[in-house]
Amino acid sequence: MQKFVVLTLLFLMLFLVGCMSDFPLNDPLKESYTLIDQDSNTVNFPKSFSGSVIVAGFVFVNCPDICPLTTHNMQAIQDSVNTLKMKGVEFVAITFDPKRDRPPVLKKYLELREINEKNFRFLTGDSTIVSDMMKRFNIVYGSSDTTYTEDGDANYFYTHTDRITLLDQKGTILREYKGSTVNIGEVINDLKKLTD
């Protein structure tokens, strides 16, 4: 009897350990979104990155304060990944302002920040597709203040979710971080778990 209880407990422990994951989410992304990158190449997200871990950030170019922090953090993670010679990690920024953020604008954004484009894509696309994608990733955004220059040029902003999302090699969403304040070391540790 005692032997049976011990074996049952052992089985339960092994079962629970097996169920525990290193990541809080396990959300397979079944959809694929057709977008274009900063060089106007067509990209299917996440299919085009199949086999690579994806660090995805959600930003818009005209955001001068919050989104640059997210982009800077992605760049810092990229620097660490490249320094550590980690393979199979792709960085993807996705705009939720596709009307203004066309490929040349995205290209300039990356160039001004001296971002290594070897494994860093900045994606835009059709407004409906981008909107669907943002919903799928739980990115909430909406236009806020609009100001006008003396010559009537409109300048509008968004309120938006502050987010970097981690996906595994199969396109499963595993973890969400606050984009502007993410702990770089924490992301690197997560990437090591996925690429080792």
Add this chain to the structure above:
Amino acid sequence: MILSFVALIASFFMQSTTLTVENSWVRVGAQDGNTALYFDAVNPTSTPDTLYAAQYTGAKMVEVHETYEAGSGRLGMRKTDFVVIPAKSTFNFKPKAHHVMLMKLKQDIKVGDEVEVTLLFKKAGSVKVKATAK
């Protein structure tokens, strides 16, 4: 000895009578886009001062903005008409807080570029700030 003491006292009063701006920097930005200027406003005087405007010839429009939490985990930015710099204190214009928005830039601001912005305070008057882009 007496002269040194007088110089020390004079220096103390000179330092404590003027609002100054320190640690200024600006983010890189693309032509037609926006960027932000950050700095510390150091007010050693015994009265508060108020930043109410800023000027930059390299942008079509300049405003003082603040970043705020818009609920449901969202962040946003909005114009603020003025920022009070309390007496004998330093106010940090920093990322995710108050900043000066340079909007509709007339040309790119690249890493290492220097921009000159004029900050307008009610008491200190116009204070010219040179900021390097990063």
